[in-house]
Amino acid sequence: MLSYLANFIFYHTPIFYLIQSVWRDEAFSYFMAKPNVLRVITNTAHDFNPPLYYVLLNFWMKFVGQSDEGLRMLSFLAHIACVYIAFYFASKLFSKKFAFFVAAFTFFNPMLLYYAFEMRMYSFYALFTFASVYCFYIKNWKWYTISTVLGLYTHSFFPFIPVSFLIYLKLTGSLTRKIIYSTLKPFLFYLFWLPILVIQFFNSKDSWLFPVDFQLVKSVLGNIFTSYEGTPGELWPLTALLSGIIIFYCAIVLKRRKKLALYLLTPIIFPLFVILGYSILMRPLFVNRYMIFIVVFEILAISAGIFYIHKRTTRWLSMLFWLVLVVILNIIIPPYRKKTDFKTTFAEINAITTPNDFVYAKTPIGFFESAYYYKYTDKTFIYNPNNVTIPNYIGVTVVFPEISRASFPTPPSRTFLVNDDASYEMIVNN
Numbered sequence: 001m002l003s004y005l006a007n008f009i010f011y012h013t014p015i016f017y018l019i020q021s022v023w024r025d026e027a028f029s030y031f032m033a034k035p036n037v038l039r040v041i042t043n044t045a046h047d048f049n050p051p052l053y054y055v056l057l058n059f060w061m062k063f064v065g066q067s068d069e070g071l072r073m074l075s076f077l078a079h080i081a082c083v084y085i086a087f088y089f090a091s092k093l094f095s096k097k098f099a100f101f102v103a104a105f106t107f108f109n110p111m112l113l114y115y116a117f118e119m120r121m122y123s124f125y126a127l128f129t130f131a132s133v134y135c136f137y138i139k140n141w142k143w144y145t146i147s148t149v150l151g152l153y154t155h156s157f158f159p160f161i162p163v164s165f166l167i168y169l170k171l172t173g174s175l176t177r178k179i180i181y182s183t184l185k186p187f188l189f190y191l192f193w194l195p196i197l198v199i200q201f202f203n204s205k206d207s208w209l210f211p212v213d214f215q216l217v218k219s220v221l222g223n224i225f226t227s228y229e230g231t232p233g234e235l236w237p238l239t240a241l242l243s244g245i246i247i248f249y250c251a252i253v254l255k256r257r258k259k260l261a262l263y264l265l266t267p268i269i270f271p272l273f274v275i276l277g278y279s280i281l282m283r284p285l286f287v288n289r290y291m292i293f294i295v296v297f298e299i300l301a302i303s304a305g306i307f308y309i310h311k312r313t314t315r316w317l318s319m320l321f322w323l324v325l326v327v328i329l330n331i332i333i334p335p336y337r338k339k340t341d342f343k344t345t346f347a348e349i350n351a352i353t354t355p356n357d358f359v360y361a362k363t364p365i366g367f368f369e370s371a372y373y374y375k376y377t378d379k380t381f382i383y384n385p386n387n388v389t390i391p392n393y394i395g396v397t398v399v400f401p402e403i404s405r406a407s408f409p410t411p412p413s414r415t416f417l418v419n420d421d422a423s424y425e426m427i428v429n430n
Contacts, residue, residue: 016334017117018076021343021422022068026119027368030071031399033057045196046398048204052153053121066372068343071119078123079116083107085130086299092138093260093300094307101319102303108326110333111227111288111295122292125155129293133300136165137263141182148186156197157271157290162186164267171262207393209284212276216286220272221246224294226329231336246298249305249318256308264301268294342366345422346373357414360405360427364394366420367403381405383417 009015022030032043033054040058044051057074064070083106090102106112115122128151135144151158165183169175187194215236222228222242228235254261271294279286302322309315349359350373359374360383361367371380382396384404390396396403408415408429415427 012331012334014113014117014330014334017114017337018069018072021339021341022119022369022372023339024365024368026072027372028395028399029054029057029119029121030061030066030372031368033061043398047395048200048393049121049156050153050193050197052150053124056124057119068119072117075118075120075123076116078127079107079112082112082123082127082130082296085127085134089130089134089137089300090303094303098303098307101306101323102299105303105322105326106299108323108330109225109295109299110326110329111225111292113330114227114333114337115289115292120289121154122289125151125158126292126296128154128158129161129296132161133267133296136183139182141185144182145186145189149189152186152190153193155290155293156200157275158293159187159190160271160274161267161293164270167270168263168266171266172259203392205283207284208391209279209287211284212279212286215240217276219243220276221268221294221298224288224291225298227288227333227337229288246302249302252305252308253301257304260304261301264297264304268297268301340366340369340420340422342369342373342418342422345418345424346370346375349416349418349424350375353414353416356412357416358409359416359418360408362417362419364390364396366418366422367394367396367400369422370418371400383408 010019032047033040035043035058037055037058040054041051044054057071060074061071064073083103086106087099087103090099094102112123112126115126128147131147132144132151135141135147148158148162151161162183166175166180169179169183216223219228219236219239220243222239225242225246226239228239230236250261250265253264271291275286275291306315306318306322309318353375355376357376357379359370359376359380361370361380362383364382367380367382371377374380382390382404384390385406387404387406390404408427410429413429415429416424417427418424
């Protein structure tokens, strides 16, 4: 019974995200954050996102070292801060009693909880969204500016949020010169990074992103809410249905409190219209996790829709429906978010390797995990016998510019050739 319970907790709940093998983007975060802060910022300028998360991770790793769980806990702390702000905001917006529901709803949201255990910037992206939306609503311009500037330096899509606020002000006839300045003031502190953002945008043309189709458009709200990215493939109709349910609760707010509805819905509709439209007409830009800020507004809009249901029984049933839904999703989803198990592979390799041995990743895809887990990181390379140019979007050349090798080292060195699926073979070059 105890073993069954332990198996369930560790492999069928979000705890699995914390303990599973680090994947490529997480290992990339580690190597981006590892140098001194000035180097971190310089390297980030050649990537596709701003530097704040990597700077924070740089300081964090001084305390936790190279521990998968320890490094990931930085994101979990940001998630807990999200829950706190959600509770505080809901207390002001609705009632303190209802705020407990909003806090639980935020904590168990599948998208937020997944990235709460990932060594990436997305939990901080959500945190600064919560802080920005709350401070803008109460017109605390000092903290709005601080939280929005932090958000701008966390993810390249964050500018959609203050621009959405400006559109909301226009729609509600609240535009004044003073409030326009206050809303856009954070961009004054972002001017340093704007030219870099433009360069990053044009450099991102060489991309792995998938095209946007109608199936994604009609399912997008449900996909973002659940963090669904197409695996397993048969869930698209369900996320489309969930999108419709989300729209239904948003419509309740629109009917009961139009101004609040516009405040919460504009940062959903405007960014999605721009990103999906550009992705269809020009080139793909849409990625679920890039849009994680929309989950913040979905949570608040759904919560508002529940709160403004007149019948108490229906309101309580709605609260129960959404809480049960997110808990069930957090049980169903984890096995489908399993990363390739490089951790186990390198436990085997590290047990038999010597300082003379090398690891070669068979393709650039598996390099970061290999370099992260191999105990002799400086002896990790990419096997590239044909000198093929490595695409920028993989990120290898940002932190490891001279990493390709066309041949295996000579004896007595051995080479562990690691495949993308974490299998490996030992090569001894005669």
